[in-house]
Amino acid sequence: MEFQKNNLDITPCFIVGIGRSGTTLLTDMLNGNPCISAAPENNFILFGKNLSNLSGSNLIAEFKTLFTLNHNHTQSIWKPDLSFLEKYNVNESHISYQKLCKEVYLHNNFAKDKNKIKVFVDKxxxxxLYIKDLITLFPDAKFIILTRDFRDNIVSRKKHTEGTISKLMVSYAASWRLYYTSILKYEQKFPEKFTRVKYEAIVGQPKETLNKITDFLNIAFDEKMLHTHENSVMKKFEKADLPQAAKDKIIEMHHRLKMPLNNERINYWTDKLSKQDLILIEIFCSKTAKEFSYTSLSKANLLEKNWAYLRIVTTYPLFILSVVLYYFPYYSLPYKLKKIIFRS
Known part of the structure; x- marks a missing residue:
């Protein structure tokens, strides 16, 4: 098989923001643009970040090994085709981990003309939580900050989350705040690299919102971006090579992607949260939420506030412990050790 070298002068763009904020919906919409290659979640870029220190045959060999490891926090329906590696002479000095990552995204969607792709989107x-590492790997990277009303987000995550600690209301609120305080830190340092997008704007003013994004990415808007429910990533979910139970769970989580845009999930939380939970959530999230123009609505007396603080003090340490145990092995351990731990 003969392979042609691709133009790798493409811009990396990362959608950041906590899950259940419309990240998959936005990925679907962006993938409707012929200049964008956007893919379902696959954690390989940061899992293999230490490979950026390698070159030549060592890099090629380890890059192949990377995709034999269980490097995903979530079930991934995207199994990259690495056949493009055959075109590389292992002695070529210009081979880099970053270029190989870009190649993976160019080969995400074979229906597209690779010569037209100017941006790859990683959701x-x-x-x-790792924006610093992404900027180190890709100094030209751009970031779309996707937000959703924190109360709607928490209600949605509560419906789909598994695990004892994860189901604590403090965990939902603390994780929302953790994600967005991390994002704000780097937005303040590199404002030119970031643009903000609200889920509420995507479903309410989709064309204006997508125009804002394509302007940010220096590409032209395409009307096909507005009709992605007709060719949603859901079709890939339904055909994915996954255990049926995992497939059913993913389809249940994302079945709304097959529907036309609507605002039914805006203010969805209003009859889904108890007063006590709402007070706790707003105490935890209100300061950060205000940065994104989401306002608190609860009115609590002293007793109710004290009860919320007691819940926070007694369970927050468990949340911190769960974060360390969940993320540290994937992104902070030496790569050689990860190869041993995460063999598929």
Whole structure:
């Protein structure tokens, strides 16, 4: 098989923001643009970040190994085709981990003309906590900050979350705040690299919102971006090579992608949260939420506030412990050790 070298002068763009904020919906919409290659979640870029120190045959060999490891926090329906590696002479000095990552995204959608692709979009909510590493790997990277009313987001995550600690209301509120305080930190340092998008704007003013994004990415808007429910990533979910139970769970989580845009999930939380939970959430999130123009609505007396603080003090340490145990092995351990731990 003969392979042609691709133009790798493409801009990396990362959608950051906590899950259940419309990240998959936005990925679907962006993928309707012929200049964009956007893919479902796959955590390989940061999992293999230490490979950026390699070159030549060592890099090629380890890059192949990377995709034999269980490097995903979530079930991934995207299994990249690495056949493009055959075109590389292992002695070529210009081979880099970053270029190979770009090649993976160019080969995400074979229906597209690779010569037209100018941007690859990587949607991994957890990357919100590792923006510094992404900028180190890709100094030209751009970031779309996707937000959703924190109360709607928490109600949605509560419906789909598994795990004892994860189901604590403090965990939902603390994780929302953790993600967005991390994002704000780097937006303040590199404002030119970031643009903000609200889920509410995507479903309410989709064309204006997508125009804002394409202007930010220096590409032209395409009307096909407005009709992605007709060719949604859901079709890939339904055909994915996954256990049926995992497939059913993913389809249940994302079945609304097959529907036309609507605002039914805006203010969805209003009859889904108890007063006590709402007070706790707003105490935890209100300061950060205000940065994104989301306002608090609860009115609590002293007793109610004290009860909320007691819940926070007694369970927040468990949340911190769960974060360390969940993320540290994937992104902070030496790569050689990860190869041993995360063999598929």
């Amino acid at each position: 991994n909510p957890v990357y919100s």
